[in-house]
Amino acid sequence: MADFMQFLFAGLTTGAIYALAALGFAIIYNGSGVINFAQGDFLMLGGMTCSAILGMHVPFALAAALAVAITVVIGLLLYWLAVKPAGETSVVSLIIITIGASIFIQGVVQIVLGKNQHTLPSFSGDTALHILGAYVLPQSFWVLGVASLLVVACAVFFRFTLIGKAMLAVAANRLAAQAVGIPAKLVLLLAFGLSALLGAVAGVVAAPITTTSYDLGLMLGMKGFVAATLGGLGSGLGAVVGGLLVGVLEAMMAGYVSSAYKDAVPFVMIIVILLVMPRGLFGAKSAERV
Amino acid sequence: MKGLVRPSQLVALAILLLLPFAMRNNFMMDVAVRVLLAAVAAVGLNLLMGFAGQVSIGHAAFIALGAYGSGIATSRFGWPPVLALVAAAAGASVVAWLIAKPILRLKGHSLTMATLGLGVIANIVLINEVAWTGGPDGMPVPPLQAGGLALTSVGQWYALAAAVLVLAIAGSLNLYDSPAGRALRGLNGSEVAARVMGVDVASFKVRAFVLSAFLAAVSGSLTAHYLSFVSPSMASFTHSVELATMVVLGGMASTYGAVLGAVVLTVLPQLLGGLQGYEMMLFGLILMLTMIFLPKGLVPSLEDRLRRGVRGADDA
Amino acid sequence: MLEVRQLSKSFGGVRAVDGVSFSVRAGSVHSVIGPNGAGKTTLFNLVSGVDTPSAGEVLLDGRSTAGLGPDALARLGMSRTFQNVQLCMNMSARENVMLGAHLRTDSTLLAGLLGRTRGADQALRDEAAQLMEQVGVGRYADAHTTQLPFGALKRLEIARSLAGRPRLLLLDEPAAGLNETETHEITELIRSIAASGITVVLVEHDMKMVMNISDHILVLDYGKKLAEGTAEEVRKNPQVIAAYLGSD
Numbered sequence: 001m002a003d004f005m006q007f008l009f010a011g012l013t014t015g016a017i018y019a020l021a022a023l024g025f026a027i028i029y030n031g032s033g034v035i036n037f038a039q040g041d042f043l044m045l046g047g048m049t050c051s052a053i054l055g056m057h058v059p060f061a062l063a064a065a066l067a068v069a070i071t072v073v074i075g076l077l078l079y080w081l082a083v084k085p086a087g088e089t090s091v092v093s094l095i096i097i098t099i100g101a102s103i104f105i106q107g108v109v110q111i112v113l114g115k116n117q118h119t120l121p122s123f124s125g126d127t128a129l130h131i132l133g134a135y136v137l138p139q140s141f142w143v144l145g146v147a148s149l150l151v152v153a154c155a156v157f158f159r160f161t162l163i164g165k166a167m168l169a170v171a172a173n174r175l176a177a178q179a180v181g182i183p184a185k186l187v188l189l190l191a192f193g194l195s196a197l198l199g200a201v202a203g204v205v206a207a208p209i210t211t212t213s214y215d216l217g218l219m220l221g222m223k224g225f226v227a228a229t230l231g232g233l234g235s236g237l238g239a240v241v242g243g244l245l246v247g248v249l250e251a252m253m254a255g256y257v258s259s260a261y262k263d264a265v266p267f268v269m270i271i272v273i274l275l276v277m278p279r280g281l282f283g284a285k286s287a288e289r290v
Numbered sequence: 291m292k293g294l295v296r297p298s299q300l301v302a303l304a305i306l307l308l309l310p311f312a313m314r315n316n317f318m319m320d321v322a323v324r325v326l327l328a329a330v331a332a333v334g335l336n337l338l339m340g341f342a343g344q345v346s347i348g349h350a351a352f353i354a355l356g357a358y359g360s361g362i363a364t365s366r367f368g369w370p371p372v373l374a375l376v377a378a379a380a381g382a383s384v385v386a387w388l389i390a391k392p393i394l395r396l397k398g399h400s401l402t403m404a405t406l407g408l409g410v411i412a413n414i415v416l417i418n419e420v421a422w423t424g425g426p427d428g429m430p431v432p433p434l435q436a437g438g439l440a441l442t443s444v445g446q447w448y449a450l451a452a453a454v455l456v457l458a459i460a461g462s463l464n465l466y467d468s469p470a471g472r473a474l475r476g477l478n479g480s481e482v483a484a485r486v487m488g489v490d491v492a493s494f495k496v497r498a499f500v501l502s503a504f505l506a507a508v509s510g511s512l513t514a515h516y517l518s519f520v521s522p523s524m525a526s527f528t529h530s531v532e533l534a535t536m537v538v539l540g541g542m543a544s545t546y547g548a549v550l551g552a553v554v555l556t557v558l559p560q561l562l563g564g565l566q567g568y569e570m571m572l573f574g575l576i577l578m579l580t581m582i583f584l585p586k587g588l589v590p591s592l593e594d595r596l597r598r599g600v601r602g603a604d605d606a
Numbered sequence: 607m608l609e610v611r612q613l614s615k616s617f618g619g620v621r622a623v624d625g626v627s628f629s630v631r632a633g634s635v636h637s638v639i640g641p642n643g644a645g646k647t648t649l650f651n652l653v654s655g656v657d658t659p660s661a662g663e664v665l666l667d668g669r670s671t672a673g674l675g676p677d678a679l680a681r682l683g684m685s686r687t688f689q690n691v692q693l694c695m696n697m698s699a700r701e702n703v704m705l706g707a708h709l710r711t712d713s714t715l716l717a718g719l720l721g722r723t724r725g726a727d728q729a730l731r732d733e734a735a736q737l738m739e740q741v742g743v744g745r746y747a748d749a750h751t752t753q754l755p756f757g758a759l760k761r762l763e764i765a766r767s768l769a770g771r772p773r774l775l776l777l778d779e780p781a782a783g784l785n786e787t788e789t790h791e792i793t794e795l796i797r798s799i800a801a802s803g804i805t806v807v808l809v810e811h812d813m814k815m816v817m818n819i820s821d822h823i824l825v826l827d828y829g830k831k832l833a834e835g836t837a838e839e840v841r842k843n844p845q846v847i848a849a850y851l852g853s854d
Contacts, residue, residue: 035399085582091398093581095345096538099402100577103531107571218527222410225403260418267407274400275392461719467727468718469704469711472697476705479694482656486692487770488680488709497715543696 002133007255008248009131013140013209015247016147017043020202021224022231022239023154024195030171030234031191034094038078038102040221042199044214045071047207048109051118060121068200074105075196079189102217110214120207139208146205150198151240157194158236167191171234219263223250226270232280241281296463298546299456306452310445319444321560323516326451327509329552332536333458333545334505339534340542341471342498343478344394345402347530348409349506354416354525355382356507357514358423361431364515366422371434375511379504386503387496394495409530416522428521431514447516454512455549458505462545474498475543506533528569535573539580541587550589607632607805608653608774613662614829615648622648624829625662630822632773635800636807637816640826641849646809647689649826650778653807654686655679666774681709683773687763689782689809691756698750699743699762703734706769737765740798742791757788764795775799777808781815793819817841825849 021043028036050067054060082101086093123142128135158164169177170187178184203212210216227246231238246266254262273280313319331353338344359378363369369377393404417426434441434450441447465471477484477491485491514520523529536555541547555576559569584591608630615623623645630636638646651657653664655676664671666682674682685706693702707730717723735747741761746754754762760780767775780796781789793815800806800819810816816823816837823840825832833843840846 035403082578082582089581089585092339092343092345092542093585095399095402096534096577097581099347099531099534100574100579100581102574103570104574104578107568107574110570111568219410222403222406229400229403261414264411264414267411270407271393271404274396274404460721464721464724465715465718468721468723469708469713469727470715470718470723472701472705473708473713475697475701476694476708479696480692482676482688483692483694483766484705484708485676486654486656486680486686487706487766488677489705489713490677501715 003255005132005134007251009134009136009140010255011248011251012244013143013247014250015227015244016143017202017206017210017220017243018223018227018246019240019243020147020150020198021220022227022243023151023236024198025224025228026231026234026236026239027154027167027195027198028191029228031167032083032188034083034098035225036078036192036195037095037098037221038105038217039195039199039224040219041102041105041217042071042075042196043203043206043220043224044109044212044217045074045105045196046200046203047120047210047212047216048113048118048203048214050204051120051207051212052113054120064204067204068197071200071203072193072196075192075199076189078196079192083192084185084188102221106214106217113214115214117211117213118207119211120204122208123205137209139205143205143209146201150201151236154198154236163187163190222270223266226266226273228280229270230273230277230280232282235280235282238280238282295460299460299463302459302546303456306456310448316444319448321557323444323447323451324513325553325556326448326455327513327516328533328536328556329455329549330451330458330512331506331509331533332540332548332552333455333462334502334509335533336502336537336540336542336545336548337462337465337474337505338498338502339537340544340548341466341474341478342495343542344495344498345534346405346499346502347402347527347534348405348407348412349502349533350525350527350529351409351412352382352386352503352506353510353513353529353533354412354520354522355385355503356510357431357520357524358416358510359507360511360514361429361520362422364432365430370436371432371515372436375434375508375515378511379507382507382510383500383504386500390496390499391492394492394499406527406530409525409527412525413522413527416525423522424520426522428519428523431518431520433518434512434515441515451512451516454508459545459549462548466543466545470494470497478543528573531573531577532569535577537587539576539587541589541591544587544589544593547587547589551587554588607667608807609665609668610649610653611663611665613649613652613664614660615645615652615657616660621829623652623659626826626829626831627662628824628831628834630774630805630807632805633800633803634805634821635796635819636805636822636824637820638807638809638824638826639811639813639816640832643828644826645829646826647778648829650686650776650809654684654776680770680772684776685767685770685772685774686776687760687767687778687780689778691759691763693751693759693763693766695751698748699738699746699754700731700734700748702751702762703737703765703769704730706766707733707771709770734765734769737768738762741765741768741795757784760784761792761795764799768799772804774805774807777806779809779811781810781812789815 021039024039028034046067049070050063053063053066078101082097086097122139124138128137158168166182167187169182170184223246227242228239231242250262250265253265335349338346356378359381360374363374364371396404416423473489473494477489477494481491532555536551537548540551611627613623613626640646652659655674712723738744738747741764743758743761746758780792789812796806797819820837823837824834825840825846827849832849833840833846
């Protein structure tokens with residue numbers, strides 16, 4: 001039982017990170033129909049830049065804030081320089097563009113910050129707490145807490161603020177939204193920025209546990225995508241549920257079966273999900289107009 | 291059997307025959323062999339990405355399947371290399387067929403993500419099944435030989451690689467102007483239109499996937515024997531991206547484009563004195579810039595410009 | 607030849623097509639008209655296998671087409687064009703028409719790779735050019751689809767369908783977006799297609815064209831059949847006039 005709780009907590013922690021990545025996917029997908037292959041890199045950037053800035057003897061809070069800010073700027077640039085110029089182009093083109101962007105970002109980070117793993121100090125120490133038979137790091141609670149906060153903030157943002165509602169409008173029907181005066185391009189820009197924000201914060205909070213390196217984004221992005229698809233692409237709730245599920249299943253696999261193959265779990269999941277439940281748990285049905 | 295040979299094929303053949311004389315040393319010949327082998331895989335991937343429009347960023351998995359298939363069969367079971375090559379290519383094709391049928395039901399980004407997953411799983415398996423694969427350090431492979439004749443010199447390898455590429459190019463060009471090729475390109479242009487004309491879209495996508503996997507595996511097998519070595523990095527994400535970039539840069543749906551892409555992406559790093567970690571950045575940049583400014587790729591864009599130039603001269 | 611029984615299709619809460627029944631005699635020209643949103647294109651999508659019905663059935667030559675996709679229906683001799691033109695813009699105009707003949711060709715991968723289809727392809731190229739001439743876009747025989755104006759694209763699509771030698775041709779708003787001369791040309795084209803023995807069903811807004819060439823007209827409104835009959839009968843039907851023609 002203790003083992004199970006251990007794995008469960010571990011799974012929920014990583015699951016919370018996947019959930020944030022998934023949420024980021026959902027927001028951009030909702031706004032623009034683009035699957036941002038660089039989503040995972042936002043998380044990587046958050047952790048890596050924070051680590052780098054810390055190395056310059058900057059106080060932690062400032063370093064974290066700067067890291068998030070830099071990542072957001074990169075997210076905005078991604079839309080402005082790579083996605084927007086492509087215009088109304090084919091799905092294939094957009095896929096390749098965001099893949100290119102992701103690889104480019106990884107490449108630059110690899111050059112600037114090196115190939116090594118970086119880490120951040122835990123926010124409140126490393127003494128594990130004993131809960132329900134499991135040893136849980138305090139950082140885990142930070143992750144879960146911050147993730148929950150962000151998810152709630154997003155929900156509030158989309159439901160109660162004007163900008164949030166504008167984003168939903170653009171997602172539902174871009175032309176109609178533009179017709180009532182909503183600047184769709186600006187909204188999309190914001191969507192990328194918001195996604196980057198979520199990713200960066202998640203990255204900073206997660207780095208003490210997962211450590212971070214230039215290629216973290218790839219795996220994280222993939223798992224975030226799995227989570228988002230499992231939950232139903234475009235559904236915020238789905239992203240969160242999906243993320244937690246993926247995290248827990250992965251932890252169970254690592255704990256009970258084989259640690260080496262734990263990374264394979266999300267990938268097998270994605271293939272299975274896409275075949276059996278392509279719309280995910282909470283996804284909306286869509287009809288293609290011919 | 292092949293009918294008339296196109297003028298472009300004669301030119302390509304001439305270039306291939308004359309190239310070795312322009313090579314000043316074995317190092318350049320080595321690069322040439324690598325280019326040729328990469329081009330075989332690129333031409334194959336072009337059939338899937340360029341013709342049929344299905345983006346795969348996990349095809350290095352099939353290169354590795356071919357490479358390890360040959361490697362394991364020859365070094366652990368003592369199979370004759372040619373038999374191992376055929377078996378590995380066939381095996382990779384079967385695996386591709388099994389995977390393709392379910393995966394190709396997906397569209398767009400979902401498909402691409404699934405191929406990414408494929409590549410990652412292949413990589414993980416190769417690294418972890420040490421007993422079979424020699425683990426992360428890889429495993430040595432005996433040289434390619436048939437009936438007592440072993441391929442050891444760079445010159446011999448050049449000849450073999452060139453011959454294989456010539457065949458691949460011929461097949462691809464033939465396919466382009468054939469009913470099957472039009473069906474593939476058609477489903478890329480408009481799936482609904484293709485279906486309405488009777489094209490079994492799902493089946494054709496699978497065929498393209500399997501054929502591209504076959505060529506990738508052949509390229510992998512040959513590479514394994516050429517390098518006398520295989521390692522899990524052959525199935526790495528970077529390798530898959532490199533392959534996809536060759537196709538995108540050279541020109542989707544263009545056979546010679548894929549070859550050009552292979553040339554550029556294999557030679558460029560050598561010219562830059564080895565990329566030393568700049569590869570990712572470079573590939574990423576190339577992918578983005580190509581898709582934004584030259585979405586058709588180098589060769590088709592060039593063809594378009596020439597065509598417009600000719601027409602302009604006529605109108606003048 | 608074609609029989610539709612109690613066909614219905616709902617999208618969420620919306621009944622796009624509601625219990626429509628009609629039959630089309632072989633060799634005739636049958637038109638489906640109705641105000642915008644009446645469900646005409648949805649009906650077409652159901653008949654041509656692009657969409658699956660919520661209820662009812664479609665019978666081709668007496669046999670149900672349930673579960674058959676557009677490619678299977680193509681094999682049974684059905685072809686269609688699309689309201690907003692579904693052409694493969696990555697291929698040349700002629701190649702699009704050649705694609706139409708897919709079912710008559712050796713479309714195996716092996717034959718393609720080995721170049722065994724060269725001879726047949728040459729004949730197909732000529733046939734495609736002839737068809738393009740027949741529909742009136744002969745001058746674009748060597749052009750790329752991206753170079754054709756919209757009116758030409760619509761006719762190219764018809765050429766593509768004809769390449770498949772269909773027995774039943776569904777035309778979705780063939781005159782949409784065309785000017786008066788072009789509409790006249792299309793009308794003549796449809797007439798000649800029908801004259802060659804192909805059964806034609808078309809969806810159209812252009813009343814003059816419809817009245818001119820139809821043997822039989824079906825009027826839809828809000829997804830339901832409002833009336834059907836010959837041009838004369840429909841023209842005089844008070845319900846039709848009220849719902850549709852009156853607003854003209």
